[in-house]
Amino acid sequence: MYTLGEIAEFIDAKLIGDANIKITSIASTVSAQNDQLTYVVNKRYKPDLIASQAGVVILNDNLLSDCPTNALVVDDVYLAFAKITHYFKKQVTHSTGVHSSAKTNNAKIADGCVIGENVVIGQNCIISTHSSIEDGVTIGDNVYLHPNVTILQGCSIGNNVVISPGAVIGSEGFGNARDQQNHWHAIAHLGNVVIGDNVTIGANTTIDRGTIEDTEIHDGVRIDNLVHIAHNVIVGKDTAIAANTGIAGSTILGKRCMIGGMVGIVGHLNICDDVIVNAKSTVDKDIKTPGMYTGIMPLMLHKQWQNVGLWLVKLDKITKYLNVKLKNLKDQ
């Protein structure tokens, strides 16, 4: 908990408001309450700002007149946000063995596992060798963690979940603000990963925690090996994701989707329910209609591909050129 006076100092901001007000956490502009801090990066979010019930908002001078509450005025809002997140990040206890405050029921916990403060584990769980479960993690009933699984602080796992070896749940999201010297400043990710019931997660798969809100894996989801799921992604009920696939930040996948192997889905997209994406395709725009989608270059003999490639990069020129030629010919 910090006062507005302290926060203004931490991020070198001009405070418009009461320096004694106490802030307990960070929240989105829409959900923040009067003991929470939020930020508004640009005018697109002006309506949210006007309606915000936050205790304080980090913003630019040009949005100050629209701020209904205390303001922290800075030049680079995103950078100031990145810096302040670190003050609200909980430190983990780095326990030895099973922490005395952990409730592990009848779980079989292999020797050498580390279970942090206030962890709660349900009935009939198996925690295999060399697993690390940090403070505040909640695990449901009938959960099987294979060896070398890492679940970072505060994440929660539902019932009947199987997590394969080497999977990482709750790693930091890849969010960084860049300053004027082109140096990156990491955002401390304060959200968690929330995994529903009947989920399976593959070997060496990584699921990042959310920035402020949570990354969500809904009931019945199947995730294969070496999949990357970024911060704030939401994977809808009963969706299956094959190996080597990556889903970038804040994308929302619908229910019952089937995502093939090594598919890349860029960030901030909405994929509707019942979408099939074939292996190796790239999804770079919203999908609003259920169906099967593909976007890959067909395989050819290398020699053939070289010839095709030569024309492919000129495809716009070819079509223009042919249009003119055809037009000219027609006009003759």
Place this chain on the structure above:
Amino acid sequence: MYTLGEIAEFIDAKLIGDANIKITSIASTVSAQNDQLTYVVNKRYKPDLIASQAGVVILNDNLLSDCPTNALVVDDVYLAFAKITHYFKKQVTHSTGVHSSAKTNNAKIADGCVIGENVVIGQNCIISTHSSIEDGVTIGDNVYLHPNVTILQGCSIGNNVVISPGAVIGSEGFGNARDQQNHWHAIAHLGNVVIGDNVTIGANTTIDRGTIEDTEIHDGVRIDNLVHIAHNVIVGKDTAIAANTGIAGSTILGKRCMIGGMVGIVGHLNICDDVIVNAKSTVDKDIKTPGMYTGIMPLMLHKQWQNVGLWLVKLDKITKYLNVKLKNLKDQ
């Protein structure tokens, strides 16, 4: 071991046959013996069914008249198969340290490694820190396991094998049956991973175990980092596979192939010997002729790519349109 009566109850099947017959394991329709269970998903496998020596076959009513042995009749064969696999999956012992039944010869085993029941390790092996070797694993001579390697139950490793940190051998395959409510039911994978001699496996690579039969990595194979090899894949002798590549289930790679980085090979394919696939290509059909293959989109300035992309998605329309135009012009 279960009786047919018990199995019929487990999967809610109508048993045609003797309820007292005992089944010890699951096998393919072709290889199953009279104490084994198998399943036939559709009419394509009718010849195998007719010739099968299995103790019992899970099948649909419409194949019942072709069944030469006991039958378990269900509506959804694949789903019933998925459910019954779990009854035949061995539980691991979750040992502490080196299990008393393990034979480790003169292996250097780092503190904190866990070695399960009936593990056999050959001469001159090094098992580095935080490695987990589950029950029944067999390891040859001169094997070097780097830190954090996981080898799951029943897998076998040949001589002179090097496994890099974080690699996972024998994780569950990504096989799931979907019920009428679109919920996924995992298949318990009962096959193993069998790795030959003189193989190297890269860091954080994952190799899934087979469904019923084994996943096979033959002698002399080289596998780089972060590669995914799915259930029942066979990688032929002296083949090399570069980083980030994924090979989907049941695909067979020939000998002496060189698979570039981040290549995706879809499932159930046959790739012949001496094939080179360039980095980032997608292999979506059998390859029957040795040679070098490529299938990638050339890199362009983003602005140029946007123009090319516009026409690319219309390529079939362009060719049709031009054909008509040309024809019309010619007819003038």
Place this chain on the structure above:
Amino acid sequence: MYTLGEIAEFIDAKLIGDANIKITSIASTVSAQNDQLTYVVNKRYKPDLIASQAGVVILNDNLLSDCPTNALVVDDVYLAFAKITHYFKKQVTHSTGVHSSAKTNNAKIADGCVIGENVVIGQNCIISTHSSIEDGVTIGDNVYLHPNVTILQGCSIGNNVVISPGAVIGSEGFGNARDQQNHWHAIAHLGNVVIGDNVTIGANTTIDRGTIEDTEIHDGVRIDNLVHIAHNVIVGKDTAIAANTGIAGSTILGKRCMIGGMVGIVGHLNICDDVIVNAKSTVDKDIKTPGMYTGIMPLMLHKQWQNVGLWLVKLDKITKYLNVKLKNLKDQ
């Protein structure tokens, strides 16, 4: 340390020179000193050979007359080099807990971590559960290693570095020489990984050590999850690399680049400063001009893609055919 006589025997070479000269290590042809061994694979490197100050050079008979120093003449230079590297590879100690020679300052080291011989750790570091730090590793101040991180022998990490769970630093490079029977012979990688200050490395990411010289990650670099960085890659200052990306051996990335997710960059390339590569693109040639680059197939309905694909593989034939047609028409 070996004499030239011993080395000649190890790799079955004809020695031209003094069998008693002692060789302490391996170096590049350009940097090797008189107690070091180097190798020259073909005539392209003749100028380097002529200028070399190495103690001995492995080479073919046809380059012998240009060799200014002792020579080890073999038929297959690369294979002989692969074999000799193993003699110069240091064995690690496979310690238990923290080795007595390690200097760990005030680091918080979780139970079960293994810290090797002569490791040096700076001020205020946190080494989480199940981390393995091999002999000779150097770690700066304020470094945070999450659980299950592996840092292999001799690598060095700067100040203010965060390494996410499951990351592997210093795994063996994927370099292999093939003999006449098509068997692969691994090169023992003798270089290290050198990571600068203010770097973050994502979960389950792997960074291979260099062959002779080091793999370098410069100050301020950000690397996301499941990224593969091969031997001898150099990543320039303040460059950011998103998840699932792979960079092949010896490629040099400039400063302030932004590499999207699941990008593949082939080996031995030079990418200049300030390059943006969009997600899923393949970089297969040098980039000499700053800017934004893309190379992906657009996503389509599968049915549409099938039609486009049919023409795409014939694009060179279409353009040739149309040119003829157009020419013929014009000539009429």
